[in-house]
Amino acid sequence: MKPPRWASTLLDWWGDPNTVEEVQGDLLELYEYWVTTVGERKARWRYGLSVLKLLRPFAQSKSTDYPSPFLLSPAMIRNYVKIAGRNLSRNLAFGTINLLGLVLGLTCALIIFLVVAHETSYDHYQTQGDRIYRVGNYNINDKFTYPGTYSGMANAMRNDVPEAELVVPLLQIGGSTVSIPSTGNRFKTSLVYAGNELFRLLDYRWLAGDARTALSEPNTVVLTRALAETYFGTSDVLGKTLRLDNKPDLMVVGVLEDYPKTTSFPFDLLVSFPSVKTSMPDYDLNRWNGWNDNFQVFILLKKDTKPEQVTQRSAAILTKYRDEKAAKDQAIALTPLAEIHYGHNLGGRSANLKLLNILSLIGVFVLLIGCINFINLTTAQAFKRAKEIGIRKAVGSNRLSLIYQFLTEAGMVTFAATLLSILVAWLGLPTVVDLLGIPLTSADLFSGKTVAFLTALFILTTLLAGIYPAFRLSGMAPIWALKNNKMPQGRQTITLRQGLVVVQFTVSLVLITSTLLINQQLSFFKNADLGFNTAAIITVGLPDNSPAKLQTLRNRLAESSQVKDVSFSFNSASAESNWMQGMQYRKGTKAVDIKTQLKMGDSHYLSTYGIQLLAGAGLQDRDSTSFKVIANEVFLNRMGVAKPADAIGEKVYYGDGQEFATIIGVAKNFNVNSLHQKIDPTLIQVVPTNFYQAGIKLQTDQPNAEALKGVLAHIEKAWMETFPDRIFEYSFLDETLAKAYQAETRTSQLIGTATFLAIIIACLGLFGLAAFTAEQRTKEIGVRKVLGASVSGIVLLLSREFLKPVLVALLIASPVAWYAMNEWLQNFEFKVGISWDVFALAGGLAVLIAFLTVSFQSIRAALMNPVKSLRSD
Structure with a gap:
């Protein structure tokens, strides 16, 4: 039968050392009496209450020798700080090492906090964010979710999903040229086609215009304040016009306040969705055969609706608008708004959630290493303070007083390290911004959230670095310390x-x-x-794919001896934006479904990108009307064809069974995606109406600076002669x-x-x-x-x-x-x-x-x- 341990510990720590032994003896006698009279349980309670009553005078004392854990007077604090300062100055070398270690650890933790806090705060300001989802296409076989979907999915969501309160399709177009008729100025920009539903889905602050009707009519546009001031020099722009890619003028019907920097929808130029028919008459808004990642559909679910209620309709919707085979291979996936920033999104910039978790762990570990330094060095040099500790305990100082003293010293070092870490982080912030491309500023470093984090970090670091040395050193027996003058x-x-x-x-x-x-x-x-050439290939977006314009550009480019070849295509041999299409190959009565990536290029596509042909013939520009294609080896594997030559002459069908084309050649596998993904089954065909990029192969893979400067000047001149009203921009394929x-x-x-x-x-x-x-x-x-x-x-x-x-x-x-x-x-x-x-x-x-x-x-x-x-x- 023993009294409660916590009460005995309190008495040891906070009681008068000269009377503790006598008091403990009396209390133990009382405890034994209580056990026999009222039972052990009540005896333990009475013992604990008696200890607290005995310690009450000490809790009210202002003496520096017997501090209370609940009461620290200003005189006590000043005394602790004064002693801590003397001790740190006497051990300057060890103190400097501790300080440097903590500064580095705290700086690392602070910068990582700024990065993680920024990346995890995207779209949190949206008031309906918990009900907003992106409709994507999930491939059951590959277990991969594509952010884009069929353009017909928007109408399917409206018609077949009663749980959807709002359906908002968005179509992003990059590399457009905007000209201002009133000034003649031109700008290169990207834009998004949207409807008025977008303003009911997301939170916008309107400076001018009516959110209910702004994007209802064709040829209307809404700008942000920043873009309006860039185009017109003022935000008062209602009724003004701008011209997009030399097509009918668009009238400004609304101005929005600039979006927050933590948004997945950084759209400055919003064009009404009805304008798609006037600006891109060939674009099919009810397509179910393929999709592009730049066409995305967002829905707002009704309250108390779970996303599973929508995704369970996948089979019915895909069967209705596609066929039963598509319903077996695909499913509708809903991505919450909170997760959109961690993958492909229309904002263009994404974060890697795994990387953020890794960074957080690194910050914790680096800070821990700094705290370990403090613990090791403090306990290692403690023998120098053994006599000090023994004398203080001999004259009546209790253990808690010493704990406060050592924690004060740890707190002073940590406080100085915290201030220095803020300075170092401020100096290093521009480098972090350049490295990660994150729009962090000094305001983020001094925000309320950061100050709260630093305060918590200061307290945590002080406890981590100081609590073990404090308890370890304060536990020394005074006689042993005075006799040996060292730590055991x-x-x-x-x-x-x-x-x-x-x-x-x-x-x-x-x-x-x-x-x-x-x-x-x-x-x-x-x-x-990668299975194709990447060096010395310059890519340029095409604003006009009419055959006459493209032939003119080819002729102009060929005038330079530095230009080896030119190809017009939908995109490069490997690109992030891909055209996915459901295909079939029929072997007797059996149909094999093949999810296929379509590459659209002219007769120079293979030679420009250095794609090797294994069998058959290359494409001819006239093949656009004869429906001929080149397949890669992966496509042949899905067909079940072993030898490339055996695939020549085989027919390929659309997913719905309509005849598509005949295979006239087989290309060696090349990485159509990044090395994150496996090689897709791929077909290359000639479709001039889908040529949006020119690939220009130079004669030498590593031209010198003078030659490169000359050929770039020639390409720009050829471009301006062909498209005089467009802005010239280029990029190198390997850099892309x-x-x-x-x-x-x-x-x-x-x-x-x-x-x-x-x-x-x-x-x-x-x-x-x-x-x-x-x-x-x-x-x-x-x-x-x-x-x-x-x-x-x-x-x-x-x-x-x-x-x-x-x-x-x-x-x-x-x-x-x-x-x-x-x-x-x-x-x-x-x-x-x-x-x-x-x-x-x-x-x-x-x-x-x-x-x-x-x-x-x-x-x-x-x-x-x-x-x-x-x-x-």
Whole structure:
């Protein structure tokens, strides 16, 4: 029968040391009496209440010797701060190492918080956001959701889904030329076709115009304030006109306030949906054979409606508008508005949720490494304060007073580190903005949300860095401390300190290994054989695909000896925006459904992009009327045809069974998508009405600067002669394709930076511990040198203590890094393997860095004069 432990602990910590023993004896006698009279349960309650009553005078005391956990007077706080300042100034070297480690850790955590907070705040301002969904196409076989859908899906949602309160189709068009008739100025821009339903779906602030009718009529447009001022120099633009791609003028009927920077709908130019018929008369708004990612449908579900109520209608809708086969292979997918920013969206900029989670973990780990430095160095140098602790406890100071003292010191270092981290983050913010393309400003650094985060981080870091040293040091017995003037160096203390070093280097090794593997994957991306040429190909958007215009442009371009070939097409051999089409191949009575990517190009398409033909003949420009196609090897595999020559002459059908074309050639596989995805079954055909891009192949893959400047001038001149009223813009294909791997490139750079910081912080800790060890073992080193020990032997002796934890960290970090990177590599269809040499290299780097860090102090101690060492106190 024992009294409650918490009450005894309170009495030990906060009671008068001179009377605690006597009081405890009296209370124990009372406790035994209560147990026999009222039972053990009530006895425990009475014992606890008696302890609280005894401690009440101390809780009301303002004495610095017996502080209450609930009451700290200003005099006490001043005393703690004064003592903490003296102690920090006396141990300036260790304090500086602690400060630098915490500054780096806090800066890393702060910048990562700004990035993650920004990326996870997209579209949160939308008042109906919890009911808004994007209608996508889910391929059951590939288990992949396409953000785009059939253009006929909008009417299907209106007619067949009663749960949809609003249906909003959006069609995005890029690379259009806007001219202002009143001034003659021209601008290159992207636009979105939308209806008035958009203003009921999303939150907009109107400066002028009527949201109910603004986009009801053809040839009307709504602008944002910023775009209106760019075009006309003022936001008072109602009734003014602008001309889009030299087609009928559009009248401005509304002006919107600029959208927030955390939106997935950054639309400056909104054209009425009825204008599609006048500006693009060939565009089918009720198409069910294929889709484009730039046509997306959003719905607002009625209140208390679950998305499953819509998706369960997939089979019925696809059977009604397509056929039963399509219903078996596809499904309707609804993506919540909150998740749109983490994938392809019309805003163009997306975030990777896995990367954000990785960044958050990195921030926690780097900060943890800094806190571990503080714990290790504070406990390591505590022997210098053993006498101070013993004297204070001997004259009556209780344990809680000492805990407050050590937490105050930790708080002062953390507070200084927090202020410095704000300065460093402010200086580094432009670099982060350039690296990630995130619109962060200094205002974000000093926002209320950031201040709250820093306050919480300050408290958490103070507790993490200070609470163990505070309890460890305050628990020293005063007689033992005064007698020995050092901390007890039992086995447990050494094990804990080494364990913390293991944690530091485990994190560092995981980051080093991850950086090496990510760079290997990026190198693979850069050097992979895509099955076509990417070097020295310039792509230019086509504003007009009439045969006469295209022939004129080809003739003008061919006048330069630097131009090797020119092809007009829907897009490049590999592109993000793809045309997906349901196809069939019939083998007897059996029909094989093949989800196919269509590539539309002229007779120069294969030669310009260097696509190899395995069998049959190439395309001719006249094939646009004879329905001939070239298939890739993947398409043949889906057909069940083994040899390319056997596919020549075979017919291909639309998904609904209508005859489509005849295969006249077979092309070797090439990556029609990025290396994230597998190669789709692909057909190449000649469709001049869908030529929206020119691919210009230069004579040499690496032209010098002068030659490149000359050929670009020639291309621009040819362009202006063909399209004099359009703005000329170009891009290099290899640079465009490299953008598909921006997320991975940024991941590499961010993890590489975090790795560098983690190693620096860990090395600071090792440096401090090595200095402490060398100082503590000064006499031992002197004795060893007198007895004949060599400098190298002493260096090895002192270094071995710190290299063992690094080797243990390698054993722990290797499987963790392997698992993490194996999961990351699952994002790619084409990827590198994980080999043992990566872990060997990471471990070798860590051991080398640790040895160089420790050996500096070890060599310095080994070279010390043994006479001075033996004379030291």
